[in-house]
Amino acid sequence: MKKVLSIFVFLYAFVSTSAQNHQNNPGSNHGNKFEQLGTILPTPNSYRTASGAPGHEYWQQRADYEINAYLDEEKLNLKGSETITYYNNSPDELEYLWLQLDENDTSNTKDAGYQSSSTLAKQISSDRLKATELPVKDNGFGINLEKVTDANGNALSYVVNKTMMRIDLPKKLKKGETFKFKIDWNYNIPDRMKQGGRGGYEFFPEDGNHLFTMTQWYPRLCVYSDNQGWQNHQFTGRGEFTLTFGNFKVKMNVPADHIVASTGSGKNFSEVLTAEQFARWQKAQNTKEPIEIVTLDEAKKAEKSKSKNRKTWTFEAENVRDFAWTSSRKFIWDAMPQLIEENNNKVMCMSLYPKEAYNLYRKYSTKAVAHTIKTYSEFTIPYPYPVAQSIEASNGMEYPMICFNYGRTEKDGTYSEGIKNGMIGVIIHEVGHNFFPMIINSDERQWSWMDEGLNTFVEYLTEELWDNKFPSRRGPAHTIVNYMKLPKDQLEPIMTNSENIIHFGPNAYAKPATGLNILRETIMGRELFDKAFKTYSKRWAFRHPEPADLFRTMEDASGEDLDWFWRGWFYSTDAVDIAIDKVTVATPDFDGKPQARDFKYKVDEPEVNDFEDISKIRNKEDKKITFKTDEDQSLRDFYWRYARGLEKVDTQKEYTIKGDAPKNLDTKERESLKNITGYQIDFSNKGGMVMPLILEFTFEDGTKLNDKIPAQIWRSDEKKVSKTYYFDKKLKSIQLDPMLETADIDTTNNLWTADKVTPESTSKFQVFKQNQENRRRGAAAGMVNPMQAAGKKN
Template sequence: MVVFFRRSSLPILALAILIAHAAIEPVASQAQPRPNNKYGQTDDFRQIDQWLPTPNKYRSASGMPGPEYWQQRADYKIDVRLDDQNQKITGSETIHYHNHAPEPLGFLWIQLDQNIFEPGSDAIATATAPNLSDRASFNTIRSLLARESFEGGFKIHGVTDAEGGPLKYTIVKTMMRIDLPTPLPPGESTTVKIRFDYLINDSKLIHARTGYEFFEKDGNYIYEIAHWYPRVAAFTDYEGWQNKQFLGRGEFTLELGDFEVRITAPEDHIVAATGVLQNGEEVLTETQRERLEKAKTAKEPVFVVTPEEALKNQKDRSKQDKTWVYHAENVRDFAWASSRKFIWDAQGHDQNENPVMAMSYYPNEAEPLWSKYSTHAIIHTLDVYSRYTFDYPYPIAISVNGPVYGMEYPMICFNGPRPEEDKTYTARTKYGLISVIIHEVGHNYFPMIVNSDERQWTWMDEGLNTFLQYLAEQEWEEDYPSKRGEPEDITGYMRSSGQVPIMTNSESILQFGSNAYGKPATALNILRETILGRELFDFAFREYARRWKFKRPTPADFFRTMEDASGVDLDWFWNGWFYSTDHVDLAIRDVKLYQIDSSDPDEEAERKRQEKDKRRPSLSAERNEPLQKRIDLFPGLKDFYNDFDELEVTEDSRKAFQKFVESLNAEEKQLIRRKTNFYVLTFENVGGLVMPIIAEIRYTDGSKQMLEIPAEIWRTNNKTVSKLVITDKELDRIELDPRHQLADTDASNNFYPPRIVPSRFKLYKDKKSSNPMRKANEAKKKSDADKGKESSEEEAAEKKPVAKAETAKPAAASKPAPQPATAEAAE
């Protein structure tokens, strides 16, 4: 039978027609657009396999390492000396290189990343002019001049083989090619030795991932030393030799190996480094060794070097040196820090039966913030990250405060935030410190262990790490002020003109933080919460981390593993979020209501009368109402139609309807009397990035319904789609993305009926800001001073005159305060 529908008049955003869409030919994506013959659209559901490397015996289609996967290895033995008088590094290294590739190598490429500081380096030559104006600080000018005049870069004093025979080498900017006497066959190894030195950069003038900080008040330095030795470049199955020059932004891709490093520094320096200290009995005092042993089972961080001892160290200047020996296994890099200013605290942590020593090094200028939070943040990071990936495999995890604000290396990271000189700090500084430590310690997982190529794909370490950082921050405390991870935090970037695809080389990204950190982290959060759900996502993400632990994944391996382990085709998601610059902006374009028309003439007439009564007359009709009508002056003009009621139901109509009803079966009779609402909701994809449609429908009876439609609804038309909602209830309003989970960039079109989304502005006067902690301290000091004044006045008034002065007794010798065992006690 035919069921008749009638459409009620509702306030609507625009007109639309409910249509059945025919199947259409697949179309192209943002990366390689191909027109759709029917709609002229791009195909946001086109499979991305055609852009990914073809699976082979090294890397499988499932995203796993292939049966013949290989990677190179480089082991290092290094002797290095820190010249504290001239801020200089002098060293010699022995590299034992293992060729696991299925092809012979005629030469080795070595990274000379310190050459970025050479005058005329590509980094300096290609740097665009800063935004100068008619005002500039002295430090700005000093920095500009320093970058032009600093004699940085490696000085290579010899390259030889294992027996000391010279090897030919050629320096190409930040790379060096060492020609081997004979090609190195597959499965064989070779040894090269390099002697080098270089000047360390002043981080205040030349900000970088390494450098020194000078403290004018006490004349001391903190050194944070990174990319300090010539490092073998990566040789991979997907690229061969890594040959992208170091320009500063694209970080590093290196081979895993074992390190034995001897660091010679001034005798009164404390040295922190990648790896395990081998000669503690030689370089540490008995007290320091006892404290370290106590720290292994402590419930709170224990001072190994106390703040008082650090102050003494920075005053006493020894002219002697001592050598710290560190050993690290299966790491891709080695970094270290040295200073006589260091306070040192430590706490042992059991990471699922793997004992880890979490340690922090910082000057007194960092107190009280660092002793309170740094080591705790390290341990918290290991706990959370290990739960989502794999157990932390190293025995050491270190956070160092110095000139480098935030940079990561195996087992050690450099972090910057400090309180102000009066020891107060803002909430921004506190949470900035916790966040940067979580982030940099978290880099042990990505890319230090899951060894991705930072020089090419920044998002593979920064984005994945920022995502896990967000999870760790949210487990630190309720309402933790995370800066990245929540979908609504990335909307400004996603609708900006400076956006480039995530799949962009590191050096070509425009808004680096938003593109390489914020957007991929947000994408993964949405994938976890909205697309896959936590259980599926967590399993797949953990599978990726474990598959590629101590191996070298590419983006294709990540994409394929996430699909393989979740069982969900996510090509549309990678396409939109990683390959395109589309943004999320879904809109409610139209709402229509259809109801079953029973064809009962009496019901139809009554409905029309009610609609007529509700219809407000036009302005002209209202004003014409009192006018004298001609038909009232001449009644003879009236005829049949003046008394005719077009809504009056005739008996013939009733009989016809009754005959129609009698022709129906029992089910059909119930259908025509059913009071069901058929709402057609039409949605528009304004931003171009297809996403699930998440909408909350509220009904007039106060109930609500969550409409969750997978992104595949857009597969045949990625501009406009309609969804039918059948209900006996009356719709009151609809809201798209009510829980802010889609990164929708424009909330103004998310409501039916339309709603005004307010913006606010505040009036203010320019004033110098002060942190809340300082204000509270100042208020307390004033209150204590007032109370002390009142007490002194009362004592003076009550004090009686004394006839004879008594001889003052010597005060009892005061005992030194017990040394606090933990950072909390020190507070």
């Protein structure tokens, strides 16, 4: 998703979540928050197991593409012809195929038609101020379908529903069969700087050139999966893409002085580059610093020449879920390799950028690309593709092996610290999307957080390893507090459909990233978390995971029951607000004489039911039933008769067992314990979200101790708990969550200091030595039983 835009608030009407926090006993003060998620998560099956791994019958579809594209820069039009081979690996017979026509989102008549509430603006630009036209007139954008045929040229029946297209098959496509078909199409390329969106062109009036970002540019297959069937939800610009893996062969016919970069590997660089440029490309395969393939001077000259000739660039990509490309004569291009040691993959890390970004991109971009794929490979899976590249396009969006970012300098070549750090952050973020969701291919249309949240988390880890002082905006627990403080009517659970989220950036990016960081740093620990997260990544690489697959794998690989965390952090709008309500201070009393405790008791009444229940009555009346004690009367002992009133015992007589007094401490023992002070800390859960209790104790002598109590302390009472400590020196203060690890929204109630002690908050406790003889005997030793009281032995 476009990271640079995610800081803005998108005001969408609130719709109830599609995965709610169902609780069996919501009025109780215990048990709900620690219930298992079994009533919420889908039932495991042969496709998706209870461990979170793909099942032995897991399947997924495949679609291969051969595409020819013609970029008309003068008319700002893209013309394409594609051949698609679709493989039905499902156990189902398919009557039709669904394809995405994402470019229809740029049309005002073919788009999904989703609207949001609107009000009169205080200020508005003249470009946007125009009279409302009803009925709406076609703005001329969106896909124009020229021809849809099978492989033999026979016309296929199809229906376009806004941003979705259904192709009706001539006959059912059975398991294991393939279907090949062709689509010819074109569309007018939008000015994305004015109209918004991810793909289109940017025009540079200073030199009269365009920079094209060709994304969501061809009709492409929707996912057909075991858990949902066709994912054909409309594209509105918010929920992104759910796509099928396959192989691509793509040819782009563009003006001859354009430089093209795309998903996949270039297959004819020796034909489309000059001899000098191709020599630099070959040299870049083994360099340790980025080398300019197309230099700044060459890009400046191309800006002025504007060739009328054309060239065709050819690229191929294997096992990718999408394909994007860019084209412009303004591009400088640099490259260097990065070796991923785990799979011995030498990846060409590259950047393309106009002169307006030169002073930033030339120094940082390609090295940031290399750092990203190396770091993500360590935390997830080894990067499998041959290329990773960052394109400066005043944008922020991701596709396999290519992404579009921002980072331009001032005209004099200088830049602000914010632009530099923002550029590095967005490059890491968008390159990181190669892993989530390009390889670990979650359903972005349904669950933005599985794409953006997981990626933002690993982005944070990568930023931390770039520079220890890097100003990460998302990931650390304290950065989510302002969002978590919002009123409940402005919040929704993370488990909310992409289209229905109010605060998209905090909910889909920051909160899940923060939650994973809390799991890693505070709840699970790095070793357990990193192994489990890597296991999830490996299990679901090049597959289609769902939330349950992540939740189950994290528990399966770590041995940690995390259902309480998923329930609270992902399914609810509870916030963390744990308070220290009271601290009671107690000192030892050595002067009191411990008293012996006598144990008084009466002999037991017969062990019989309170009444004759229905089963006993029916058993007694059933003549076919013979009871064992009737059949074998030797089993009728004293207690058989006692239960029937045939033996009489005085059950009101009181008996006494004399207790031995605890022993007083001797002088040496008293001396060793004289400085002991007890502290009972009373906590309350004001925010609703249970969390570990992380405590920092500061003593009067300035020393400190720390303790972390797991969240399970709340399992018996989710609202109030107490914890007692005994120290041999006096406390000066107790700080809850000293490192701000839990996203506590109110830290004013997290500190206790010794000056708060009052007579009402102090007490004494007696200290004595346990009488071991009493401990061995126990209270029941020596008690008179009913048989003894009746003077019977049988």
